[in-house]
Amino acid sequence: MTTVRLLLRLVAANNWEMYQMDVNNAFLHGDLEEEVYMKIPPGYRHTHPNKVCRLRKSLYGLKQAPRCWFKKLSDSLLRFGFVQSYDDYSLFSYTRKVIELRVLVYVDDLLICGNHSHMLQKFKEYLGKCFSMKDLGKLKYFLGFEVSRGPEGIFVSQRKYALDIVTDTGNLGCQPAATPLEQNHKLAISTSHVLTDPKKYRRLMGRLIYLVHTRPELSYSVHVLSQFMKKHRQDHWQAALRVVRFIKGSLGQGIMFSSSADLSLTVFCDSDWSSCPLTRRSLSAFVVMLGDSPISWKTKKQKTVSHSSAEAEYRSMAAALREVKWLRKLLKGLDVEQKSTRFFCDSKAAIHIASNVVFHERTKHIENDFNAVRDAVQAGLIKLHHIRTQDQVADILIKALGRAQFRNLLSKLGIHDPHAPT
The missing domain is CATH 3.30.420.10 (Ribonuclease H-like superfamily/Ribonuclease H)
Known part of the structure; x- marks a missing residue:
């Protein structure tokens, strides 16, 4: 996700075009190198009940399927002239004189950007010949990230995802909280009664962990609460609901990647x-x-x-x-x-x-x-x-702060909420 954010920042700074493409049935494109056999499917009429089928192509559910698919895709990109990054294997770069293209791969979702419209179109046509692809047009929604673009840059948020979290926990009509956690909390040494069903708590924490990708101000809260996945108490659940109430008051908050x-x-x-x-x-x-x-x-x-x-x-x-x-x-x-x-x-x-x-x-x-x-x-x-400690932006990531200091550091962090009242 760091590479995704970095690439979005570069696209905003260079004023590049950015598109999204999706591969249909991605894992079915992979070529198997190992010998893998499967039972004959039920209902198939055959005269040899003791025989099995040998797979020539990968299927969903195989352990080899993701690796086979990525190898097939990367080989196609390398044939076109891309170079794979050694620092992030999902990032590919194409540079020819003044033409620059970048491709970022996340399983079957591709982010494609560059400074040359004709070359971008040519590359998309090439991908369409290699695989069954869907051209989703300019980037607007990617892995739960809502992307909007303007003259100031690219704004990324998870508003719909955050709204789903608030709705599923039954807090849509609650009073919003000013900060994610109370100051001077004692969650680590809480003695409140232990909750018997951990599934609800674990589900909520898993969703909050993914929300941190565009909400760095939640990093400390999620770090603290994630330590009680195995055995959480009533105080921990109430603290998690406070985080949800904070999210309810800032659903559209996200990151502005400036131009x-x-x-x-x-x-x-x-x-x-x-x-x-x-x-x-x-x-x-x-x-x-x-x-x-x-x-x-x-x-x-x-x-x-x-x-x-x-x-x-x-x-x-x-x-x-x-x-x-x-x-x-x-x-x-x-x-x-x-x-x-x-x-x-x-x-x-x-x-x-x-x-x-x-x-x-x-x-x-x-x-x-x-x-x-x-x-x-x-x-x-x-x-x-x-x-000075008062100006230390990272302070918001290591402790629960008061409302005034929290808002002050949040404004310096590059976080914006276009839906907030002015």
């Missing part, structure tokens, strides 16, 4: 030291912006216990660095060169540790992360900047 020509990477990373009352592990979070649009974000509990807040911030910085290195390689394959990436962190101690080539008592527990971040700073890959 700005600025394609530089900016990172906001933060941590909440020793935030888990059960394990005392810290929480890491980062947001990566391409220009002024968010394309990648994550909230995750750290693997080990940090001995200080500086150490927790440093581990968060190292996690964000790994994402940035991958994004820089992906952008380079798309002919978008990056200069030094700006890192914004609200811990001066972590910045000093990364900037000074000294191994001392405060860094002996984080040697691997220390070396990675330090080397990136020395190589000029990243530039560290201090930011």
Whole structure:
């Protein structure tokens, strides 16, 4: 999904055309390389009841079917002249002089974009000869994402999906909540009674996890509530319903991928030291912006216990660095060169540790992360900047905030709601 968001941002910045195509019965196109046999179908008249059929083509339900289909599709794209990305195998690029085409594959759905109308049409005709295809026209609805385009850029939301969540939980007539979670919640140490049927809770959490693809402000709430899938209590269910009530008040909220020509990477990373009352592990979070649009974000509990807040911030910085290195390689394959990436962190101690080539008592527990971040700073890959905690965008991904601060950080994150009253 990060690649989808990144590609949408590039399309908006370059003012490219973007289309969607769908393959009919995709898995039936794959060619089997293994010997696979099946029983003769019921009702088929035959004189040899002990014989079986050997499959020549893949069928739905075979473990090999997805792999066979993707190989058949990728071979067709390579024959046309596309080059497969090593950083995301579902991304293909075609470059000839001034002509640039991009194809992003998600099973049987294809996003096709480029700067040359005639070449795009020629490529679509080529795909139509190779497979049974449906041309869905300009991109409007993809994997539950509603896409609209204007002079300001491309706006992506999951309004219908969010409305289905609110409707299915019976909260269509509820009072909307101002924030996803209450401040200073004690969900991890709740002693309320355990609910016996976990299916309803798990279903809701699974749907909220998918909603996070266009709603980064829900990342922290979903991270916290997802920890109780196995054994959830009444308080956890009420907290999940509060998230639904927040969604009810912002159904059309989504991301605006602006048409700005600025394609530089900016990172906001933060941590909440020793935030888990059960394990005392810290929480890491980062947001990566391409220009002024968010394309990648994550909230995750750290693997080990940090001995200080500086150490927790440093581990968060190292996690964000790994994402940035991958994004820089992906952008380079798309002919978008990056200069030094700006890192914004609200811990001066972590910045000093990364900037000074000294191994001392405060860094002996984080040697691997220390070396990675330090080397990136020395190589000029990243530039560290201090930011006030009040302006730290990633703060919305690591804790439950009050209404005023939540709204303030949400406005800086590039999130818009065109349906909100003015």
